Amino acid sequence: MRKLYLVLIFLLVLTEIGLGQIANGDFESWTSGAPDGWTTIDDSIVVTEENSIYHNGSASASIEVIAINQAYTDLRQSISVVNGNTYIFSAFVYHTEGNLEARFYIDGFHNYSDHSIIGSWQEIRYEYLATSTGTIEIGLRFYDQENFDGSEVVYVDDFAIIPPDQEPTNHSTNFISSAISSSQIDLIWTDAVGTQLPIGYLIKSSTISYSSISAPVDGIVELDDTDMSDNYGVINISYGSESYNWTGLTESTEYYYKIYPYTNSGANIDYKTDGTVPEAYAITTAFTSLLLEENFNFAGNLTDNEWTNHSGPNEPISTTTDLIYTDYANSNIGNAANIVGTSEDVNRGFAEQNTNGSLIYLSFLVNVTEATSSVSGGYFLNLGNRATPTTFLQFCARVFVKVDVSDNVIFGISNTDSASYGTTNFSKNTTYLAIVKYTINTTGDDNVKLWIKSAGVPADELTAGTPEVEVTNNGQDIIDAIALRQAANIPDVVVDGIRIATAWNNAPVPVELTSFTATALTKGVILNWSTATEVNNYGFEIEKQNSDLPVVEGVGSQKSEWKKIDFVEGHGNSNSPKHYSFVDDSQVFGEVGYRLKQIDIDGTFEYSDVVTITSNKLAKYELHQNHPNPFNPSTVVSFTLPKATPVKITVYNSIGQKVIELLNKEMESGYHNMIFNGSDLSTGLYIYRLETPNYSKMMKMLLLK
Numbered sequence: 001m002r003k004l005y006l007v008l009i010f011l012l013v014l015t016e017i018g019l020g021q022i023a024n025g026d027f028e029s030w031t032s033g034a035p036d037g038w039t040t041i042d043d044s045i046v047v048t049e050e051n052s053i054y055h056n057g058s059a060s061a062s063i064e065v066i067a068i069n070q071a072y073t074d075l076r077q078s079i080s081v082v083n084g085n086t087y088i089f090s091a092f093v094y095h096t097e098g099n100l101e102a103r104f105y106i107d108g109f110h111n112y113s114d115h116s117i118i119g120s121w122q123e124i125r126y127e128y129l130a131t132s133t134g135t136i137e138i139g140l141r142f143y144d145q146e147n148f149d150g151s152e153v154v155y156v157d158d159f160a161i162i163p164p165d166q167e168p169t170n171h172s173t174n175f176i177s178s179a180i181s182s183s184q185i186d187l188i189w190t191d192a193v194g195t196q197l198p199i200g201y202l203i204k205s206s207t208i209s210y211s212s213i214s215a216p217v218d219g220i221v222e223l224d225d226t227d228m229s230d231n232y233g234v235i236n237i238s239y240g241s242e243s244y245n246w247t248g249l250t251e252s253t254e255y256y257y258k259i260y261p262y263t264n265s266g267a268n269i270d271y272k273t274d275g276t277v278p279e280a281y282a283i284t285t286a287f288t289s290l291l292l293e294e295n296f297n298f299a300g301n302l303t304d305n306e307w308t309n310h311s312g313p314n315e316p317i318s319t320t321t322d323l324i325y326t327d328y329a330n331s332n333i334g335n336a337a338n339i340v341g342t343s344e345d346v347n348r349g350f351a352e353q354n355t356n357g358s359l360i361y362l363s364f365l366v367n368v369t370e371a372t373s374s375v376s377g378g379y380f381l382n383l384g385n386r387a388t389p390t391t392f393l394q395f396c397a398r399v400f401v402k403v404d405v406s407d408n409v410i411f412g413i414s415n416t417d418s419a420s421y422g423t424t425n426f427s428k429n430t431t432y433l434a435i436v437k438y439t440i441n442t443t444g445d446d447n448v449k450l451w452i453k454s455a456g457v458p459a460d461e462l463t464a465g466t467p468e469v470e471v472t473n474n475g476q477d478i479i480d481a482i483a484l485r486q487a488a489n490i491p492d493v494v495v496d497g498i499r500i501a502t503a504w505n506n507a508p509v510p511v512e513l514t515s516f517t518a519t520a521l522t523k524g525v526i527l528n529w530s531t532a533t534e535v536n537n538y539g540f541e542i543e544k545q546n547s548d549l550p551v552v553e554g555v556g557s558q559k560s561e562w563k564k565i566d567f568v569e570g571h572g573n574s575n576s577p578k579h580y581s582f583v584d585d586s587q588v589f590g591e592v593g594y595r596l597k598q599i600d601i602d603g604t605f606e607y608s609d610v611v612t613i614t615s616n617k618l619a620k621y622e623l624h625q626n627h628p629n630p631f632n633p634s635t636v637v638s639f640t641l642p643k644a645t646p647v648k649i650t651v652y653n654s655i656g657q658k659v660i661e662l663l664n665k666e667m668e669s670g671y672h673n674m675i676f677n678g679s680d681l682s683t684g685l686y687i688y689r690l691e692t693p694n695y696s697k698m699m700k701m702l703l704l705k
Contacts, residue, residue: 022138023077025091025159027054027061035061038139040076043067045142047075055092055121055157064153065100065142071656075156076105076139081130086267089128089138090162092121094155099148102156107136109654109685115145121157127266141656143687146697165263168272169194172201175259175278180538180601182251185282188243189259198239198261202271205233205246206256210281213258215273221266228255247603249284256281291360292350292482294498296322297334302484307346308389310483315341317484323365323431323496327457329512329533330497331365337484339380340369340492347392347483350500353440354478360397362436362482364498366452368401368409368428370491377402377412377419378490383438383500385478392483396475397438397448403428403491411468413450415475422468426452433457435464437504438479446475457533460504518594518611524585525613527594531578537570541597542582545610561627562595572601621695626676626688630702633679637662637701639690643669648691651676654684662688678703 023037030036030049041047044067054060065073081087093102093113102113102124110126130136140156174190192198202222206212208231216222225234228249237244239261249255257280262271298305301316309316320338325331353360362383379398386392400412400419409428412421413436426432433453439446449467451458458464484495516529527542543562565586571578584594596608624638637649649662659681662674676688683705689698 022079022160026057026059027157027159028057028059030059038075038077040074040137040139042072042074044072045075050155053094053155055094057157060094060155060157062153062155063140063142064151065144066151071652073142074105074139075141076137078135078137080135081128081133083130083133085130087128087130088162088164088264088268089126089160091124091140091159092157093124094121094157095119096153096155099145100152100154101143101145102154103141103143105137105139105141107138109141112143127264127268129266143698144696146695148696164268164270165199166196167270168192168198168261168263169196171261171272171275171278172259173278175257175280177255177257177280177282179282179284180245182284183249183603184245184247184601185249185255185284186243186245187257187259187280189278191239191242192261196263198272199263199265200239200261201237202260202262203235203237203244204258204260205235207231207250207253208256210256210258210279213256215277216260216262216271218270219267221269251284254281254283290499290501291353292348292498292500293330294348295330295334296336296496299335302337302346307348307484309344309346310386310390310392311345312343312486314343315486317341317344317346317486320494323367323494325365325431325433325497326455327532328363328365328433328497329457330499333497336365336494336496338492338494339484339486339490341486342488343486345392345483345485347386347389347481349386349389349481352478352480353502354442356440356442358440359502360438360440360479361501361504362397362434362438362499364434365431365496366401366434367431367494367496368403368426368491369494370403370428373403373407374405375403375491376489377410377421378485378487379414379417379419380485380487380490380493381495382483382485383436383476383479384481384483385476386481389481392481394476395483396446396479397436399434399436399450401491401493409491411450411452413448413469414471415446415448415473420469420471422450422452424452424468426454430454435504437461437467438475440477440479441475442477445472447472448475513596513598513608516596516608516611518613520613524583525592525594527582527584527611529580529596529608531571531580534571534578536601537572538599538601539570540568540580541599541605542566542568542584543595543597544584545593545595546591563627564597570598621690621692621697623688623690623697623699625699626701630704631678632703632705634675634677635701637674637676637688639672639674641667641669641672641692645692645694649674650689650691652687652689653681654686659686676701 024035027035046064048062050060050062089106095115095118098115098118101115104110104126106126106128111124113124170192172189172192176188178186180186202216204213222234259278260271262269264270296319299319301318303309319335322334322336379400381399382395383397384395396415398414402410408425410421412419414420435451437449449470451464452468512532514530514532519526541564544565545562568580591612591614593610593612595610597605599605622640626635626637647667648664651659653659683703686701687698
């Protein structure tokens with residue numbers, strides 16, 4: 001009686017607010033073995049009263065599906081609806097074997113049950129907006145899945161129209177924003193708790209202030225808009241995600257965020273805007289880029305290879321054997337510049353840097369090869385502002401070197417021609433890593449620092465420690481070139497591996513992939529790769545391609561599209577070797593290719609070389625997801641056979657009507673592709689089914705025109 005009493009109250013509420021009524025949605029009323037109110041019971045289902053397994057009350061509907069043609073598995077009735085009203089439909093489903101799916105029919109097909117949940121009740125919901133006043137059909141249809149044996153029972157109970165959920169009880173907590181790069185801010189939070197949980201969150205952003213963010217209004221859905229070019233943005237995130245990476249932002253910009261939990265959707269959406277709304281704030285970093293990289297990948301004079309002479313052409317600077325320095329990304333590549341003459345200066349340009357406060361980082365390898373002792377010294381390398389490639393007179397960040405009477409090498413730096421030398425004694429014929437940091441000050445003197453390292457590549461300035469030399473004196477407000485210089489007072493010196501960037505982690509420490517291999521396992525493939533160094537390494541997307549797949553029905557041999565199969569997080573910044581591995585445990589047949597998409601924190605990316613592996617093992621029958629999906633007008637349907645067998649592939653529309661039979665004949669073992677062309681079909685959901693004597697499976701595909 002208690003359930004019946006509650007149902008009567010609920011129906012009165014529904015009538016009062018203008019909602020339609022479902023007859024016997026709780027399946028408590030039966031006449032002559034049939035559920036009252038349900039006017040359509042198709043031939044391929046047997047519906048009986050069940051008094052042992054029910055969601056509420058004392059009964060549910062036991063629905064035995066006894067055929068594989070889902071077009072004849074409907075359980076329906078009609079209800080009245082009112083134009084403009086929103087109806088939230090709910091039903092509870094109990095799967096016994098997991099080889100069927102239940103799907104709503106609410107004036108059309110919507111939403112599926114999860115057939116993998118076996119032995120417990122699950123709820124299906126769908127929100128319907130009536131576009132006219134009248135009668136619609138509602139109910140369920142049942143779809144067979146892999147391993148369906150021709151008979152299976154599903155229980156259904158409490159098919160109802162339910163009132164919208166109440167406003168969420170509480171806000172989320174621990175809302176934090178972190179600037180990851182010049183174009184990305186990561187947001188994290190802890191999901192709201194309480195009596196009424198949200199189904200999602202609305203995150204609103206502004207580049208102006210917290211107060212400029214307007215609170216959402218109940219009943220009005222705010223659509224996603226992450227383009228912040230108008231200073232505002234909106235994103236909807238599902239409950240349970242607890243994070244969002246907001247990309248496409250502007251460098252060095254303030255971003256303000258508020259997060260609002262909500263229940264329901266459409267016209268019933270209910271935001272929590274009272275109480276203390278969580279806020280977060282972050283500033284994107286300045287954009288960092290590599291301005292120049294020179295490994296002297298040539299032999300001969302520098303002026304024949306992108307360098308320009310601007311002084312003393314009598315003794316050209318040419319190449320010599322490259323330098324080696326452990327863990328430096330540009331070590332042992334190409335050749336090196338041999339600065340041994342007395343009169344030539346050469347330069348090479350890069351993108352102009354001219355903003356007050358801008359940082360320029362220069363790193364290079366240096367080895368003093370001077371044979372004699374007591375060389376007075378001078379600057380052999382400098383940055384500066386060149387008027388033209390052949391007119392270069394305004395210098396800064398001049399790196400000096402000298403040899404004392406004891407054969408010690410001493411390095412110095414200055415923005416002028418008066419050197420400030422360090423106190424450390426270095427050795428001849430030894431390769432060192434030099435790092436220069438230059439700060440542009442358009443209103444005064446410029447600061448420049450020099451580090452000389454004998455081992456290791458410091459990941460940042462803090463790790464680098466105290467500079468060998470630091471000075472602040474008259475520099476340049478515009479920097480757009482680097483120069484190498486010969487003079488009689490400069491010891492013979494070799495320079496190699498030049499990197500110029502706007503951030504430390506792009507000068508001495510880029511991402512360097514040193515190995516990438518694929519090895520077959522008993523089932524699947526293991527990928528292993530290593531990096532020597534990493535800078536701003538967000539991580540690696542792993543992509544896979546099935547190559548040269550055999551096909552049928554007149555379709556030539558082809559390669560599938562590259563498909564992302566997983567993501568492995570990187571180490572950010574590192575100057576020591578890092579090792580990664582990933583197991584692709586999916587079935588591999590024929591030649592399969594893998595590649596890595598290395599992604600920086602700022603979103604830039606680079607592909608690795610492709611590694612391939614070949615396998616002739618076929619473990620099982622398999623119907624694969626079509627690709628592309630969605631599609632227009634054609635898509636590829638793929639399947640795998642472990643042995644020769646009769647195969648039939650049929651395509652149905654969303655209401656179970658047969659559209660086309662793609663294949664019906666004996667097929668050899670292997671991986672096969674079929675082309676499905678939907679040129680003559682309308683936009684919508686379609687279902688394709690593979691049938692063999694030992695296997696059957698259905699999958700969905702979406703045609704969008």
